[in-house]
Amino acid sequence: MTRQPTTDAPSTSSTPSATDEAELARRLGALTLEQKVRLLTGADFWSLHPEPAVGLRRLVVSDGPAGVRGELWDERSPSANVPSPTALAATWDEPLVERLGGLLANEARGKGVDVLLAPTVNLHRTPYGGRHFECFSEDPLLTARIGVAYVQGVQGGGVAATVKHFVGNDSETQRMTLDARIGERALRELYLAPFERIVGEGRVWAVMAAYNGVNGHPMTESPLLRQVLHDDWDFDGLVMSDWFAARTTEPSARAALDLVMPGPIGPWGDALVAAVRKGKVEEVLVDDKVLRLLRLAARVGALSDIPTTATPLHHDAASVATRLRETAAAGFVLARNEDAQLPLDRAALSRVAVLGPNAAAARTLGGGSATVFPPYTVSPLDGIRAALGDGVEVTHGVGVTPQTRVPAAALAHLRHPDGSGEGVEVSFLGEDGTLLGSERRSGGAYTWMGSYGPGVPIGEVARVEVRTVIRATDAGRYTVGGSGIGRFRMSVAGVEVFDVRLQLPPGADLVEGLMTPPQRLHTVDLAAGEETEVVLTHDILTHDILTHDTVTHEVDSSDDALGDAVTMFQLNLQPPHGSDDEEIERAVALAREADVAVVVVGTTEEVESEGFDRDSLALPGRQDELVRRVAEANLRTVVVVNSGAPVLLPWSEEVAAVLLAWFPGQEFGNALADVLLGVAEPGGRLPTGWPVSEEGLPATEPVDGVLAYDEGLFIGYRGDGRTGWQPPRYAFGHGLGYTTWDYVSIEAPGELPSGADLTVDVRIRNSGTRHGKEVVQVYAGRPGGAVERPLRWLAGFAVVEAAPGEEVVATVTVAARAFEHWDTEGGGWAVELGTFTLVAGPSSATLPLAADIAVGNS
Known part of the structure; x- marks a missing residue:
């Protein structure tokens, strides 16, 4: 028995009334072709054009899904950092996720955001996927149900959700150009299934078309947009491109793509007007796109005289903290608990060793467009100390340093050059050295997208200068430097120490320039309390910009594409630290003296981020060795794994307990203390299996531009019984409670x-x-x-x-x-x-x- 495609659930959210639809059509009819086409490309990186002729105000979009970043990509616009999508899916708790969606809607409205670019519902086809942490699960049903809850929570607060990336963007290698070859059954039963339910049941208001192609067609030009979204699923919302994914005029305009992002340039504009005038693109297609955009605007309250009925629930700082703490604990997966070592009996503790590279500097979110800047982060060390109080001694050792890169400078070591407190002075200079503007910053990572801020003429900025005073907290050798793309100069104590040009390797994804840019470093010996001035200058007369299909180097600043400019670089600083050998021995000594050892290990931004896939599932650095050595010294060793995606755990049977914490958001440490001490139960169950080895896992590397999904229907646990399938270390759905x-x-x-x-x-x-x-x-x-x-x-x-x-x-x-x-x-x-x-x-x-x-x- 065969039936034609339909959605499998009824609508549960608002659809514009016939009256509203008639009003939208009337407003559409008031626009010229040029006005209509102008609306279909973004005004800048994060907003759409207003159009007073139809009562349309400026719409603002923002990256998600681990928070709402808003229009600034830096610490000056803090955002609540919610648990990552793998952590949310691990709760298997739809009401909890829907409530979290309501919190995100409140955050969005507080930042003036109308459209949240989330959730990501691509599947965990392989644990090598660099954006694995940003997706929910290896299973389409779990992904769909958690995704529906997320969307309904966000849209219930009057903010549009954008389900992405439609479809087949399940890995990052060559994501801009690869063609995913997916069999028809696997495409429908696995990869399209979450989108189908979120469109049908969740009534999502926007969909994002992916960078990649599927079965021979780039997704921004794919017939799937019309055949599946429009014809099969009756989707009445808007389809936008991923940023710079639209590369053609006529093919993408004839497809069911409605909005090209970002702007103001792109493949449409005047070229699309000309194509319509010449009859190469029907104007009725343009009208449908604009109507969908106006419908989205009406839903979020951006059209005059068409009020939205949704109102976000208010969340103050205390209620946000409570919700994030509850959600993080609900997603923790207790994978092993030998002899019921957890929960810990607080009354029986006198000394606890909290060890590992992620104990005092936890990772709460993944890299790339999911990045937000939380108002605070509670580390495992801080959370455990606060929970245990003064009656229990809590010791700490780093154990190992898994990062190979020097991190962005932390505020604790930076003094403003005028002596007025912590921070740095950032200056925007013209070619002749004229000061065009400045800003005071409180960190070492800098990103500007299309603008350097109000009053700073972007086309006249030739250099960005970062000036600060580094204060040594401890005596020793400090490593300072810069990282980014382009020309960098640095002086220390008035003496130039380097003048270099840094570039990404050929074919690198632009996000690598954001998350793992090339570095140039210099060392300086400082006594405790000693201060020295550091000036880092980045020349942008020739700089990198985003184009529609590549990262282009050395584009003159007068180029018309300047509106797409992305300037991003870091001031790097590494304080003195012991060798791994020294730190492991110190950790072992602390573990030996403790009642229990809590070891917090995890991934780094170098191995788990948007823009590139992983080439190994092993914990980076010598973390496995650290765990084994600590477990030998203390039989009561609890390992907390702070990663967004599976890692290999070769020591799992050698430790008392294994707790998988994901990227759990800003309340990590408090939630961890709750779970360790039994105040809360570890509520999570695995949304994806954790492999015992890397044998037989699907690859992410295309061959001649093609990524073949040869495993078909049999991803993850569905491969059970197939030749070459290995039972996982921890199975899909696994999780222990108390x-x-x-x-x-x-x-x-x-x-x-x-x-x-x-x-x-x-x-x-x-x-x-x-x-x-x-x-x-x-x-x-x-x-x-x-x-x-x-x-x-x-x-x-x-x-x-x-x-x-x-x-x-x-x-x-x-x-x-x-x-x-x-x-x-x-x-x-x-x-x-x-x-x-x-x-x-x-x-x-x-x-x-x-x-x-x-x-x-x-």
Whole structure:
């Protein structure tokens, strides 16, 4: 049985009324062709053109999804740093994620933002994906349900969500140009499935077209935009390009792409007007694009006399902190807890060693466009110290330094050159040295996109100068320098120490210039308390700019593309520190003297970021050695893994407990202390499996520009039973709590008409001694079927709680789609009639209950 494509859930959010639609059409009719086309390219990096003729104000968009950055990319515009998407998906908790979406809507409105560029719902096809942390899961159903909750929370506050990146942007290597070759069934059943549900059930207001191509067509020109979004799913929202993804005029205009970002230049503009005049692009297509843009504007309240009915809920600083702390703990996955070492008994502790490179300088978010600047960050060390108080001694050692790069200078070492406090002075200078403007900054990382701020004429800026005084907190050798692209000069104590030109390697992604730019360094010996002036100058007479398909070097500042200029560089500073050998020995000594050792390890911005994929899943540096040495010294070693994506844990059976913390946002340390001490339960379950080795994992490197998805339907846990598949170290859905559960029974109808949803009741008992949460998971299978399928696939789940000894029933909804497959010949969804098996349990690898169900004609 085959049926044509439809969404699998009803709309749950507002659609413009017929009256509003008529008004939008009237306003559209008041515009000339030139006015209409002008609206279809951004005004700058983060906003759209206003149009007084139709009552349209300026619309502002902002990157997400770990917060709302706004129009500034620096510390002067702080944003609440929410847990990363892998952490959100690990909660499996839709109401919690929807509430967090409401918090993000409040943040957006506080920054004047109308459209949030989130969520990212590409799949965890492979753990090598550099943006893995920014996506939810390896499973399309979990991704879809968490994504719907995120969208409904954001849009419930009157802010548009933008689901991205449509479609196949599941890795970063050659992402601007690669062609992802995805089989039709895998495309429909896996990669398009989250988008389908978020469009159909979530009624998302915007979609972002990806950089890459799929099956021979760049996504900004792809027939999938119209065939799938418009025709199959009846999407009434707006499709925008990823930044600089649109590279052609006529092909992209004839596709269902509505908005080119950023602006003011791009492939449309006058070229599109000319194409319409010559009959190469129908004006009716332009009208449809503008109508969709006006509809988006109406939904977010940007059109005069069409008020939005949504109002963000107010969140003050205290409520934000509480929500982020709760959410982080709910996403922590307790992967191992030998002999119930956790939670710790506070009364039995006198000394705790908090060790590792991420203990005092935790990583709370991933690199790239997800970057925000939180108002504060609670490190694991600070959170544990605050929770334990004065009665418990908390010692600390770094253990190892996994970074190979010198970081951006921290505020603690920077003094303003006029002696007025901490910070640096940034000056914008003309070619003749004229001061065009200045700003006081409190950090060492600088990014300007299309503007250097009010009153600074961008076309006249020839140099940016950073001036500060470095104060040595400890005696020793300090490393200072600059990183970025272009010409850099540095003087220390009035003496020039370098004058160099730095460039990215050929073919590098622009985000590498933001997250891991080339560096030039200089060392200086300072006594404790000694100060020295440092001046870093970056020449931008010839600088890098973004064009539509590449990073172009040495473009004259008078070029018309200057409106797209991105200036980004860092002042780098590394205080003196011991060698890894010295720090490991110190950590081991501290562990030996402690009641418990908490080791916080993780990834760095050098290995996990937008713009490039990982080439290894190992923890960087000598962190594995650190863990093993500490575990030898203290049998009560708890390892906290601070990474957004899976890493190899070769020592996992040698330690007492393993807690996977992801990138958990600004309340990391407080949430960690809550979980370690049992104030909160680690609520997370794995949204993706963690491999035991790197053997057999899908690659991210295209061959001759083509990335073949040869694994087809069998990504992640769906590969079970396939040749070459390795059972993971920790399976999809796995996670321990602080109690135990018995799976008692499963009840499901014996028969089901095809095309119908059903509910499954799973009875479980809390057999432990604490109140707890369980994520009950139901998987479907089709033993002996003629259609190629995985052995099992997630069909539904439900979150329940129970007191010790209490029995509860988890009612799990299983949608009709769970029994369907994409019929490539019929071009629609089909059911292979017969007997399916539903299995239930706490993870994809532990499924003690089963029930058969005959799916037949209604």
